[in-house]
Amino acid sequence: MFPGFRMLDVATSGTTIRLRTGGSGPPLLLLHGYPQTHVLWHKIAPRLSQRFTVVAADLRGYGDSGKPETSQDHAPYSKRAMAQDMAEVMTALGHDSFFVCGHDRGARVSHRLALDHADRVKKLAVLDIAPTREMYRDTTDAFARAYWHWFFLITPAPFPERMIGADPDSYWLKKCGAGSAGLTPFTEAALNDYLRCFRDPRTIHASCEDYRAAAAIDIAHDDADGTRKLNCPLLVLWGQNGVIEKCFDALALWRERAADVRGQALPGGHYLAEELPDLVAAELERFF
Incomplete structure (x- = not known):
């Protein structure tokens, strides 16, 4: 699925990160969402690698990356810890500064990465999310019903x-x-990889911890930022058939958290990189 890419395991101070990298040009880090792996990017990574040095990584707790033990405050699965992994990965690969694109949970990690390592992230793109704190703050009945898993996964372990x-x-x-597209965005090869990884009880637990952290320590970190905003250019893309479009004003919420925001809805659902790969790739090429 990633012709010409190398597969690597990179040790960080907190775990080990599985990734694929390929191409040439400015470095571009791609981060996946729940409950997927870096394979999410397989439809667009080969195209992007013609213009960028692409790094597609499994977040800690997901895919074939390490799954460290958690703690009572869920700090090992905070977006800060996950972002630190990626900062160290990019250092290990020799990339001092870089572009970042994240989908879903990976976009939340990307947001924290651009805050905590502002001198390194040149531009950021996020796919089908609004900021975590503001989504919890503005929860409605419609959002809670559509994103029921947000509230299910944060219940105490091991339920x-x-x-x-x-x-x-x-x-x-x-x-x-x-979603509106059902399972049609997923190729057989990608689906097999997602299911293989998700069958691991450690992945299930780690992914729950990701959500528990989001509802607790991640919001504390956001609150500690005060009025500080992202200072890098931010591209926001979301699916016009998805929950973000129906329940939130994505651009308005991101302007609470970033100084330079642009974006639009695309004619698809949540899994944009797999449902609309050519359109997403073109948007990323234009922005980066």
């Missing part, structure tokens, strides 16, 4: 872990097939 672990394939297929 959601046991529920999901009883039939992880059915859970994954129901969760990811619930």
Whole structure:
């Protein structure tokens, strides 16, 4: 799925990160969402590698990256810890400054990466999210029903872990097939990789911890930022058939958190890079 790319495991101070890298040109870090892996990018990474040195990584807790033990405050799965992994990965690969694009959970990590390492992230693109703190703050009945997993996954361990672990394939297929496009965005090869990784009980637990951190320590970190905003250019893309479009004003919310924001809805659902790969690739090429 990634012709010409190398697969590497990079040790960070907190875990080990599995990634693929390929191409030449300015470095571009791609981060996936829940409950997927870096394979999310397989439809656009080869095209982007013609103009960029692409790094597609598994977040800690996901895919074939390490799954460190958690703590009572969920700090090992905070976006700060996940972002630190990626900063160290890019250093290990020799990239002092770089572009970042993240989808879903990976976009939340990307947001924190651009805040905590502002001198290194030159531009940031986020796919189908609004800022975490503001989404919780502005929760409505419609949002809670559509993103029920946000509130299920943050319940104390091991309740959601046991529920999901009883039939992880059915859970994954129901969760990811619930959007307007169903399961059609996913190729057989990608789907097999997602399910292989998600069947690991450690992945299920780590992904729950990701959400628990988002509802707790991540918001504390956001609050500690005060009025500080992202100072790099930010591109926001979301699906016009998805929950962000229906429940939030994405550009308005991002302007609460960033100084230089532009973006638009695209004619698809949540999984934009797999549903609309050519359109997403073109938007990223134009922006970066």
